[in-house]
Amino acid sequence: MTQTAATAPLICPSILASDFSRLGEEIRALEAAGADWIHVDVMDGHFVPNLTIGPDVVKALRPHTSLPFDVHLMVAPVDNWLEAYRAAGADIMSVHPESGPHVHRTLGHIRQLGAKAGLVFNPATPLSVLEEAVELVDLVLIMSVNPGFGGQKFIETSLRKIERARAILDRAGSRAHLQVDGGVVAANAGACVAAGADALVAGSFVFKGGPDAYAANIQALKAAAA
Numbered sequence: 001m002t003q004t005a006a007t008a009p010l011i012c013p014s015i016l017a018s019d020f021s022r023l024g025e026e027i028r029a030l031e032a033a034g035a036d037w038i039h040v041d042v043m044d045g046h047f048v049p050n051l052t053i054g055p056d057v058v059k060a061l062r063p064h065t066s067l068p069f070d071v072h073l074m075v076a077p078v079d080n081w082l083e084a085y086r087a088a089g090a091d092i093m094s095v096h097p098e099s100g101p102h103v104h105r106t107l108g109h110i111r112q113l114g115a116k117a118g119l120v121f122n123p124a125t126p127l128s129v130l131e132e133a134v135e136l137v138d139l140v141l142i143m144s145v146n147p148g149f150g151g152q153k154f155i156e157t158s159l160r161k162i163e164r165a166r167a168i169l170d171r172a173g174s175r176a177h178l179q180v181d182g183g184v185v186a187a188n189a190g191a192c193v194a195a196g197a198d199a200l201v202a203g204s205f206v207f208k209g210g211p212d213a214y215a216a217n218i219q220a221l222k223a224a225a226a
């Protein structure tokens with residue numbers, strides 16, 4: 001098993017699981033609880049069967065934290081939205097290869113806008129695209145559920161895919177982050193990190209129990225992965 005990632009993973013709570021009527025407060029609570037990045041799931045009702053957060057909401061949330069906004073764009077076509085999310089305060093913008101015909105150009109565009117560029121792999125999307133674009137990515141996101149909803153069960157075969165992505169990054173000498181998203185809980189966080197991940201997205205797990213439990217939940221993920 002490859003194990004070159006840092007042992008203390010970045011914890012990236014997905015605000016999809018937050019109380020949308022109190023989003024600003026929720027983000028402040030996550031920062032106080034020790035979150036590293038804020039994961040923002042943008043769903044367009046077309047690429048995935050759900051509709052969530054537009055750039056105006058990201059802009060409204062930006063003053064509530066200094067943590068990086070890690071924006072997961074489940075949008076197709078995505079190109080025309082990049083400038084708006086960047087202007088709204090996105091620090092990382094991650095796109096799926098299926099989000100447009102020219103993902104190489106899209107990744108370059110994200111970097112031109114001054115953001116970090118992420119490439120996202122659905123459970124059935126092969127990693128061959130990463131081999132062709134590895135020099136353009138600052139983050140690789142392995143989906144461990146099919147995107148569109150929070151609260152789904154972790155697909156166990158994702159662990160082998162994390163290992164294979166780690167091997168591609170290491171072989172290329174890439175320092176890109178390797179992130180996992182979907183069904184991440186304390187019981188599988190250690191396996192994700194052992195497989196090579198250095199950033200964990202977690203929605204349901206972080207938000208369960210309400211704001212008083214966020215710090216313990218984040219700490220449980222870190223401890224499980226240590």
Ligand SMILES: O=C(CO)[C@@H](O)[C@H](O)COP(=O)(O)O
Pocket residue numbers: 014016017039041072145146147148149150151152181182183184201202203204205
């Ligand atoms: O991108 C997605 C879903 O499409 C994720 O970021 C989920 O929102 C994570 O939620 P949990 O599976 O941790 O509840």
Ligand SMILES: [Co+2]
Pocket residue numbers: 014039040041072181201
């Ligand atoms: Co996500």
